[in-house]
């Protein structure tokens with residue numbers, strides 16, 4: 001594999017414990033890892049390709065902690081609806097098109113969109129994870145996938161026992177597909193689609209395989225009411241009592257958590273994927289992430305799927321997360337360092353990959369992005385963190401490395417042909433015509 005010298009970065013945003021921002025630093029990537037930062041002597045072998053970063057900001061790749069990548073295919077399909085109306089529209093469209101190949105196609109599109117915008121890791125909950133994972137790995141994304149669980153047979157046609165049987169095969173499938181290293185995950189959809197007995201079964205599987213768990217938790221007040229009706233408990237209490245929280249668990253959304261829920265989550269080491277764009281668009285509410293962070297909960301950021309938030313743009317998510325804190329508390333309470341950390345190292349912690357990625361530190365896998373600072377909208381630079389949270393956008397990301405492999409070069413995907421992908425997507429979309 002090729003090695004790189006990222007030379008003379010105008011700014012290098014490290015995201016370590018000291019939140020250092022280095023000027024004029026050089027970073028060496030060898031065998032997929034960060035070998036050195038600002039070495040006294042640079043390697044001279046020919047096997048190193050040099051990237052001149054004198055007009056770039058280099059930082060860790062963004063971590064999207066909650067999404068459904070294949071839903072890129074349903075971007076703009078259900079507009080002007082709340083979560084119930086949204087699910088009704090989307091489930092009909094999914095029923096019409098989402099076979100295994102189409103799940104893979106949508107994921108390939110999503111993985112490409114994510115990488116081009118500077119996201120290097122995604123936690124992706126969707127049907128047919130064997131097909132989706134293969135597709136995302138092909139594009140070069142660090143793609144966290146896992147078996148999904150509902151009580152009813154979903155579009156994948158699996159009944160409960162088949163889901164459990166597939167989950168038992170998943171560790172082997174996951175290993176065989178390869179790609180950038182990711183943890184094992186099991187993904188029951190939510191407490192309103194999975195019974196308490198079934199959630200207990202997934203918790204037991206999680207313990208058996210040393211996997212992590214991801215599910216939607218308290219996305220809306222309606223979900224909380226439904227949980228109270230079905231279980232007589234909050235969603236957080238349900239997942240505690242079914243043993244889910246005995247396994248490291250990432251909550252998708254976590255908008256409406258009571259103080260008791262926050263305490264339960266914190267004491268069990270649960271983490272939260274905050275999706276401000278989707279929560280605002282569907283009118284689900286505003287999660288008080290400062291409260292969660294103060295309780296010691298790892299809070300990452302996520303876009304959710306493109307059917308509810310229309311794109312996989314993490315930059316708009318950073319911005320919305322900051323705006324929400326200003327609105328809910330005050331502008332003084334917006335800590336820019338905290339927002340950038342949520343998009344990188346805290347997101348990595350929330351999905352169990354902080355030992356691997358999320359910061360630019362020697363020994364970690366080289367997941368990093370280069371932001372081209374030559375744009376007028378990034379000029380001048382008075383405050384680097386404010387630039388990242390409030391001014392930078394995805395078109396500013398010029399180059400991306402995942403596990404030391406350069407997967408985006410000068411704003412173009414390296415591993416797949418974008419024009420061919422667009423054609424395959426457009427051909428497949430004709431299957432939606434009868435529903436229009």
Ligand SMILES: [Zn+2]
Nearest residue numbers: 216252304305
């Ligand atoms: Zn979701």
